[in-house]
Amino acid sequence: MAASYELKASARDRVGKGAARALRREGLLPAVIYGDKKQALPITIPVKETTITLHKGGFLTHIGIIDVDGEKHQVIAKDFQLHPVRDDVMHVDFLRVAKGSTLTVEVPVHFLNEETCPGIKKGGVLNIVRHTVEMTVPADNIPEALEIDLAKAQPGDSLHISAVKLPEGCQPTITDRDFTIATIAAPAGMKETDDEAEAEEGEGEAE
Known part of the structure; x- marks a missing residue:
């Protein structure tokens, strides 16, 4: 599995x-490397390079290499702490990644064809229920994102995890239901029109 970054x-x-x-x-940060049935290793990493790596995106889903005094550890960042006011990185937790292992990660959701979505063009609003999905994935095949195509989504539609083409070997940690990722909320005017139509149909049946 190829590493996307390396930190001294x-x-x-x-x-x-x-x-x-x-x-x-x-100019250093406290951090720790743990997991893989080995003793936790407290380390220091450079603030500047770590901040640059963090802001590149995918910090919690990309495999990295931490070179600790010449010994290289393959890791994935599991958590980081930011200063409550300045948003500076304060601490990072890294998990060791063994060959052939599986990981639990939060994978971001990307929406395709939002500009041409018929439901949005009709006045609907994309309501995102989950910006990320927790998934169990192979360490050597972590998806960058899950993609949901809105090309045919209509007002009132719900978009579930079953609508997502999952990468091979990847599955959501929630397996007991087809959970909702987003909905196309119908505009208020359209809902009122639908309610009126249903009421008229009911009156017709009563007659």
């Missing part, structure tokens, strides 16, 4: 808030 790191023996502040003054 050093083993870290200092822990605690004071040590973390000192590291950040040096």
